[in-house]
Amino acid sequence: MTDRLPHEKGFHVSWDQIHRDARALAWRLDGQGPDNGAWRAVVAITRGGMAPAMIVSRELDIRVVDTISVKSYDHQSQSEARVIKAPQAEIMGDAGEGVLVVDDLVDTGKTLELVRKLYPKAHFATVYAKPQGRDMVDTYITEVSQDTWIFFPWDMALQYVEPYRGKD
Ligand SMILES: O=P(O)(O)OC[C@H]1O[C@H](OP(=O)(O)OP(=O)(O)O)[C@H](O)[C@@H]1O
Numbered sequence: 001m002t003d004r005l006p007h008e009k010g011f012h013v014s015w016d017q018i019h020r021d022a023r024a025l026a027w028r029l030d031g032q033g034p035d036n037g038a039w040r041a042v043v044a045i046t047r048g049g050m051a052p053a054m055i056v057s058r059e060l061d062i063r064v065v066d067t068i069s070v071k072s073y074d075h076q077s078q079s080e081a082r083v084i085k086a087p088q089a090e091i092m093g094d095a096g097e098g099v100l101v102v103d104d105l106v107d108t109g110k111t112l113e114l115v116r117k118l119y120p121k122a123h124f125a126t127v128y129a130k131p132q133g134r135d136m137v138d139t140y141i142t143e144v145s146q147d148t149w150i151f152f153p154w155d156m157a158l159q160y161v162e163p164y165r166g167k168d
């Protein structure tokens with residue numbers, strides 16, 4: 001993760017904000033599936049995609065939900081990704097047609113590139129997108145610049161901050 005830093009800007013997302021944005025994503029996807037507008041299943045890219053996928057599946061009343069786990073690692077200075085848990089083969093079918101693959105964000109696009117290769121007919125949706133990975137996503141809600149780090153509520157806690165005038 002250190003190679004992803006430093007980032008000039010921080011975009012802090014609250015629970016309320018991610019709920020609203022994931023709902024907006026669901027509404028945009030409503031009726032866009034290949035089977036009379038319907039989607040067959042939602043697949044979350046763990047772990048960050050799980051909260052948005054839960055909200056999307058709830059909004060669109062999709063009861064078939066599975067996960068895919070992609071682990072990024074550095075191998076001789078080249079960053080690679082591999083699947084360490086795949087979704088059920090019966091859910092994905094041949095190429096993922098009718099399946100909504102949901103993640104919290106796309107950054108470099110490496111994660112989605114890998115999942116897309118496996119399931120080229122699935123629909124890829126993220127809540128947030130950065131320019132470098134944007135072409136890997138079919139539907140997203142909000143774009144942030146490449147030098148922005150997105151902070152999610154599950155990675156944060158409320159804490160005391162010094163008053164402005166109290167600082168050195
Ligand atoms: O477009 P990319 O450059 O591949 O980055 C995007 C991915 O990185 C983050 O997940 P991470 O691998 O950090 O794991 P996590 O979801 O378990 O936090 C994020 O949730 C996306 O899945």
Ligand SMILES: Nc1nc2[nH]cnc2c(=O)[nH]1
Binds near residue numbers: 004107148149150152
């Ligand atoms: N939380 C978080 N994880 C990431 N993984 C890749 N980019 C990001 C980001 O901006 N925020």
Ligand SMILES: [Mg+2]
Binds near residue numbers: 047048049103
């Ligand atoms: Mg992730």
